[in-house]
Amino acid sequence: MGLGRASLRVALATVLLGASLLAAACGSAADEPEVRGTSGGERDVTLTVAAATSLAGALEEIGEGFRATRPGVEVTFTFDSSSAVARQIREGAPVDVFASADEISMTNLVDDGLIAGDPAIFARNELVIVTRPGNPTDIDSLADLSDAGVIALCGQDAPCGRYAAVALDGAGVVLDESKVTRGQNVRATLAAVVHGDAVAGIVYVTDALGAEDAVAAVAIPPDLNVVATYSIALAEDAGDARTAEAFVAYVRGDEAQAVLAAHGFLPPT
Amino acid sequence: MSRSGRRPPIPVVVVAALTVLFFSLPLVGILQRADWSTVWSDLTTDQAVDAIRLSMICSVSAAALSVVFGTPLAWVLARTAVPGRPLIRGLVLLPMVLPPVIGGVALLAAFSLRSPIGSWLHDAFGIQLTFSTAGAVVAATFVAMPFYVLTVEGALRGVDQRYEEVAASLGADRLTVFRRVTLPLIAPSVAAGAVLAWARALGEFGATITFAGNVEGRTRTLPLAVYLELESDEQAAIALSLVLLVVSLVVLVSLRDRWLVRR
Numbered sequence: 311m312g313l314g315r316a317s318l319r320v321a322l323a324t325v326l327l328g329a330s331l332l333a334a335a336c337g338s339a340a341d342e343p344e345v346r347g348t349s350g351g352e353r354d355v356t357l358t359v360a361a362a363t364s365l366a367g368a369l370e371e372i373g374e375g376f377r378a379t380r381p382g383v384e385v386t387f388t389f390d391s392s393s394a395v396a397r398q399i400r401e402g403a404p405v406d407v408f409a410s411a412d413e414i415s416m417t418n419l420v421d422d423g424l425i426a427g428d429p430a431i432f433a434r435n436e437l438v439i440v441t442r443p444g445n446p447t448d449i450d451s452l453a454d455l456s457d458a459g460v461i462a463l464c465g466q467d468a469p470c471g472r473y474a475a476v477a478l479d480g481a482g483v484v485l486d487e488s489k490v491t492r493g494q495n496v497r498a499t500l501a502a503v504v505h506g507d508a509v510a511g512i513v514y515v516t517d518a519l520g521a522e523d524a525v526a527a528v529a530i531p532p533d534l535n536v537v538a539t540y541s542i543a544l545a546e547d548a549g550d551a552r553t554a555e556a557f558v559a560y561v562r563g564d565e566a567q568a569v570l571a572a573h574g575f576l577p578p579t
Numbered sequence: 580m581s582r583s584g585r586r587p588p589i590p591v592v593v594v595a596a597l598t599v600l601f602f603s604l605p606l607v608g609i610l611q612r613a614d615w616s617t618v619w620s621d622l623t624t625d626q627a628v629d630a631i632r633l634s635m636i637c638s639v640s641a642a643a644l645s646v647v648f649g650t651p652l653a654w655v656l657a658r659t660a661v662p663g664r665p666l667i668r669g670l671v672l673l674p675m676v677l678p679p680v681i682g683g684v685a686l687l688a689a690f691s692l693r694s695p696i697g698s699w700l701h702d703a704f705g706i707q708l709t710f711s712t713a714g715a716v717v718a719a720t721f722v723a724m725p726f727y728v729l730t731v732e733g734a735l736r737g738v739d740q741r742y743e744e745v746a747a748s749l750g751a752d753r754l755t756v757f758r759r760v761t762l763p764l765i766a767p768s769v770a771a772g773a774v775l776a777w778a779r780a781l782g783e784f785g786a787t788i789t790f791a792g793n794v795e796g797r798t799r800t801l802p803l804a805v806y807l808e809l810e811s812d813e814q815a816a817i818a819l820s821l822v823l824l825v826v827s828l829v830v831l832v833s834l835r836d837r838w839l840v841r842r
């Protein structure tokens with residue numbers, strides 16, 4: 311009978327119920343602000359860390375370590391390209407700590423008065439070419455990318471996209487945009503090579519390491535490579551500044567630095 | 580609801596009004612954020628024109644493919660007792676509830692160069708769906724066609740079959756009955772289904788970016804362009820969003836009630 315009147319009525323009722331539940335949920339969420347106080351010692355503190363996608367693996371591990379040193383502290387992460395995360399923070403996302411893969415995204419937030427104190431550089435990274443396992447199309451250099459097929463790069467404003475543009479520019483390689491698929495962050499760019507049909511991509515060394523056998527890595531010589539500097543800072547309106555500060559200090563400390571090194575990051579200096 | 584002139588219960592109207600507010604506030608928000616002095620120049624850049632053109636090609640193609648392939652399917656689902664019909668219907672409607680990105684992953688598994696079908700298409704015909712406009716059309720059709728099939732199947736079930744029986748008793752063969760009697764009877768639903776499928780295809784994002792990639796001029800449709808522009812040029816992103824909003828709204832409003840709600 312298809313969409314009869316009775317079923318339409320049921321559908322309408324369902325939609326209305328959904329809307330009212332949603333309204334109720336929003337209402338209660340607004341009524342009960344997140345518990346961030348320091349009254350009960352350090353219990354029930356939730357730290358929200360927004361970071362560059364390339365940091366995902368390392369920061370999650372670091373988060374585990376931080377939690378272990380501070381019972382009752384919960385650390386949640388949100389990852390996207392640094393430029394996307396910066397935009398979210400500008401839109402008022404409740405973030406306590408921001409870790410950026412480039413200085414531009416961080417500086418923009420500093421200029422907007424959304425960062426407390428000075429950002430600290432805590433890691434560096436380099437670019438690498440990734441291809442299918444076994445490098446079937448014989449890509450040996452940035453120059454080989456120009457006639458290889460569809461290449462995966464990050465969006466022009468994501469740090470990995472900006473760095474890749476600098477490296478390609480330095481090598482004098484011009485890629486036809488109709489042969490470039492742009493990932494919204496470095497994970498998506500890597501995925502276009504791992505799962506999709508992109509012939510090659512430019513990502514960070516750490517992403518290639520993390521992908522293990524799913525890709526083959528082709529090194530970019532140091533004179534053409536670009537060094538990405540990662541900085542971390544407290545958001546201006548961090549909920550629990552003390553815990554946020556402690557997290558930033560922990561990321562710069564020996565334990566976290568060892569984790570970063572294990573993921574392939576270079577030390578900050 | 581014209582059975583009686585009873586006035587609607589107040590709480591229902593209040594909640595319904597809130598729901599309308601819920602749907603209209605985001606629209607108001609984006610209108611209020613738009614910088615009207617730059618909208619036109621933002622919409623006439625090469626990238627914007629490319630994205631608009633590509634979106635029109637993909638969505639119209641997806642709607643057309645839905646009509647061509649969806650109509651016979653809807654007829655089979657509505658009129659025949661094929662074994663496993665619930666399963667078939669479930670399969671066909673799955674993209675409506677599946678997160679589009681998962682649809683994209685599934686399409687990759689089926690049609691990427693590394694899949695048997697994808698490599699065969701490439702070797703035998705030189706067709707590569709990934710990173711091509713054809714791939715973007717496939718992705719859009721995958722997510723949009725269920726809307727068409729659902730609409731038309733419902734209409735077919737509602738058709739009074741006596742008209743068809745009379746036509747058959749007067750000597751019309753089965754194809755003629757379908758063409759001359761059934762199709763005209765369900766024409767409004769065919770149109771409504773095609774428009775719904777088109778609107779869904781126009782907004783398609785997840786399956787497209789996952790399966791067809793994000794290549795300027797080939798697969799970067801309006802929603803992909805909006806997503807990419809959001810980080811570099813917010814006003815350009817808003818201008819492109821306005822195009823999607825206005826076009827979709829105009830079409831959906833012009834879909835008159837009687838097309839969607841059968842009497």
